[in-house]
Amino acid sequence: MNYKKSFEINEKLHALVPGGSHTYSKGEDQFPYNSPRIMSHAKGAYTWDVDGNKFIDWAMGNRVFILGHAFDEVDNAVIDTIKRGTNYTRPGILEYETADYLINEHFDKFDMIKFGKNGSDVTTAAIKLARAYTGRKYVLVCGTHPFFSIHDWFIGSTDMNSGTLDTERQYTIKFFYNDRESVEKAFDQYKDQIAAIILEPVKNDSPYLDAQESDLHLETLIQKNNSSENNFLKYLREKADKEGSVLIFDEMISGMRFDTKGAHSLYGVYPDLSTFGKSIANGYSCSFLVGKKEIMELGGLKHKKERVFLLSQTHGSETTGFAATLATFKASKKYNVSNHVWNLGRKLKSDFNTLVNNEKVADYFKIIGFDANPQILCTKRTGEFWPELHTFFHDIVINEGVFIPWITITLSHTDEHLHITMDAIRKAIKTLKPIIENNEVEKLLVGDPVKPVFRKYN
Ligand SMILES: Cc1ncc(COP(=O)(O)O)c(C=O)c1O
Structure with a gap:
């Protein structure tokens, strides 16, 4: 060529x-x-x-x-939206319609949603929320998975950490997928100080400790989901509950692809917070954080606790992202x-x-x-x-x-x-x-x- x-x-x-x-x-x-x-x-x-x-x-x-690239059903929804303006002085109707569809019609277990433009927006928001909710500083990050955010709580923990502060990396502790010992060790070392556990629910490995090649197929995964006692995700759920930490599943890659409700829904293990981005808007810019009301509402106006600055972006309510997200979820279901x-x-x-x-x-x-x-x-x-x-x-x-x-x-x-x-x-x-x-x-x-x-x- x-x-x-x-x-x-x-x-x-x-x-x-x-x-x-x-x-x-x-x-x-x-x-x-x-x-x-x-x-x-x-x-x-x-x-x-x-x-x-x-x-x-x-x-x-x-x-x-x-x-796929330039998918007509999504592009047409975006074009219609552009003609009605792309950003308003108060929240737009599409913001409500997208939130309503995802929380009330699509997902089973999440109460509230907050939108961003990139994946990093929402993983960082999830970490901040978990710290505010628990009053703790440390976060347990899955070191088997390569990337969670462009922000310093994560980049500080990588080899390319020039320009970040020691205090950022100091509070980011690594554990490894399917390695319970690494989780136990961190909880022993930082007793009552771990705000959150964040990981992709699945990447290349099955969460079953007795995993077979067949666990990588959909049918086996569905059959086995709740029956296996060896499920690492279930273990993390129980551990987070016992220790009072927030469990966060990053579904940036696995969400949509494994299941439009997220890979975790196939395993029947539900996190406190979950982050979605990448393909949710089929090439347009949108991401979201979903989760339990008692945690999410700290970012809101209807409580008497200390306020949390949970995502506030000039372009956060740009209408194209909502139109594309809604059209992508609907088309993904239809096909x-x-x-x-x-x-x-x-x-x-x-x-x-x-x-x-x-x-x-x-x-x-x-x-x-x-x-x-x-x-x-x-x-x-x-x-x-x-x-x-x-x-x-x-x-x-x-x-x-x-x-x-x-x-x-x-x-x-x-x-x-x-x-x-x-x-x-x-x-x-x-x-x-x-x-x-x-x-x-x-x-x-x-x-x-x-x-x-x-x-x-x-
Ligand atoms: C698992 C995961 N989380 C978060 C991100 C960050 O997303 P973004 O690049 O949209 O900020 C990525 C991006 O590659 C990712 O793969």
Whole structure:
């Protein structure tokens, strides 16, 4: 493929914008040298770059779509709204209608909702609320999960913490998924001081301690949900209740994808607060915090306790986000989109596994995680992530017109896209197999390998 324009504009963009991107995970250190740098437009499951190259897009921005790019039902709702003005001097009617739909018709167990524009708005709001509600400072953050917020309570705890205060990181304590000991240890060490536990309810691992591969399929998950005593989520629920801490599930990725009511609803374990964002507005900017009234109302005007400054944003009530959210939830229900995501993901995992087993490269190319949220991993034989192989693999599939740095299945992805994608993956694996065998991955890779986002130096 020819990336001439992409390269030219990218150089100019870097001179103007630090990082050359507004999300670190879209930066040029996250992709192969031979790949598009600047995109032009997108529709359905496809995206085009400024040189006119066309790609099947499995990444979908930063997982901000559930229906596909430029989905008409959502876009039309937004266009209608724009014509009626985008921000008013008092709350707009759509603000009420979206809140009413989500709390009274959609979710079963949440009493109140507060909207934001980004995921970080609402995870940070949840932490602040939990601290105010409990009068405690420490937060237990799941260290198995990579990201919760751009704000310093979280960024301070990463390797890229320059500019944050020691006092911010001091109160953020890590525990690990399915590791009860790490939770117990933190509660022992900070007795009566832990305000909140925050985690994604599920990411790549099942919360059952006796987990089987089959737990990553929807049917098993539903069958098993309440019967397993080994459920880590249930353990956290009981622990938070016993210790008087607030349990927060971050459903930014799992929400919509596993179930529009959130992945936690499939396990029958309900948090005190939960955060949603990314795909809820199918590409438009909206996020929300939902939860129990006794906690949420601290941010309101109808109580006599100390006031909590819980999200107050100039653009928080912009009407496009509400119109898009309402239309996305309604369309997701109408088309049973979660089911489509689970089914297509299952096929993708099955086709991938058949291919790598037939080619005898399963030690190097793996597909992990739930059917609703699979992830391709390129590893060394020892199982550790192999950045050079990952970069080389993506160089080849991108050249075949497939963008799959992470996998975000939407309603617009079909069996046909899967078929084309598997052809590209087959080609990459057949090309890389002799290169791996001859120990030439590092030597033949063009450009630098990808690097972790959270690192101290460039
Ligand atoms: C699990 C999770 N929580 C929170 C966030 C922050 O969301 P945003 O980038 O919209 O601020 C992200 C973003 O990647 C995320 O993956």
